[in-house]
Amino acid sequence: MKVPLLILYALVLLKKGASKIMILNCTVCNQSYETIFPNKKYCSDVCAKHGRKNKRKEWEKDTNYNEKQRLDKMAKRHQIKEVKTAEEIxxxxxxxxxxDxxxxxxxxxxxxxxEEMAKSGDPSxxxxxxxxNSLEYWKAYQQSESEQYNQNKRFLRLINDISVLDEYFAEKVVESIKEKGYIRGHTMTIKN
Known part of the structure; x- marks a missing residue:
């Protein structure tokens, strides 16, 4: 059979001569109670529970515990976000x-x-x-437009008033671009 610790403590005190019964007031409900324990503060387990709860609340208020906890939690969340952000980055x-x-x-x-298409002769x-606007570009342009003209023979392309059928088209166009500073192209319709 187990004997509660409190009863054992009371028996030890009685053996030491602490047979004095004291009347104390409960710090929670302010009700009087009898005890042989001089440091007992509460009259019952219910009051002891309330007393511990109130003492904890006072301690939290005095030490600013809740604010510290809130800040700690916020810092931990921020660290987690930083880790997630770093992982995301x-x-x-x-x-x-x-x-890329x-x-x-x-x-x-x-x-x-x-390059393969150019080697096979594709002007575009x-x-x-x-x-x-390089000489190579305008030579390829001349070839492309000449092929289209030979297929259709209805439209003739002019760049800065120089016909694509002109033997020195590319050289003349490059020179005119340098002189005029612009490129003007238009199509001339050929009537049969």
């Missing part, structure tokens, strides 16, 4: 790197395809590979 960086790599590969493949591929 790294994920996006890797995704962008992958996209695919884009560079696609550009490289298009460049190879253009030669134009895309040449520097803008």
């Amino acid at each position: 790294e994920r996006l960086r890797l995704k962008k790197s992958e996209i 790599q695919k884009h560079a590969e696609r550009i490289k493949n298009q460049q190879i395809e253009l 591929a030669r134009m895309r590979l040449a520097k803008p």
Whole structure:
């Protein structure tokens, strides 16, 4: 049979000569109660529970405990967000790197395809590979427009009033662009 600790303590006190029964007031309900324990503050377990709760509330108020807890929780959430943000940034960086790599590969493949088309004589591929307004560009342009004219023979293209059928078209166009500082193109309709 187990004997409660409180009863054992009371027996020890009685043996030591503490047979004096005291009348104390409960700090919660202010009701009088009898006890042999000089440091007892509460008349019952219910009052003891309320007393501990009130003491805890006072301590929290005095030490600003709730505010410290709130700030600690906020700091932890912020750290978690920073970690998530860092992870998100790294994920996006890797995704962008992958996209950039695919884009560079696609550009490289298009460049190879253009070069092959230019070698086979495609004037539009030669134009895309040449520097803008260079002699090579205008020679390719002349070839493209001449082929279209030979198929249709109804429309003739003029650049700065120079016909694409002119033998020195490219050279004249480059020179006129340098002189005039602009490019003006128009189509002339040929009547049969």
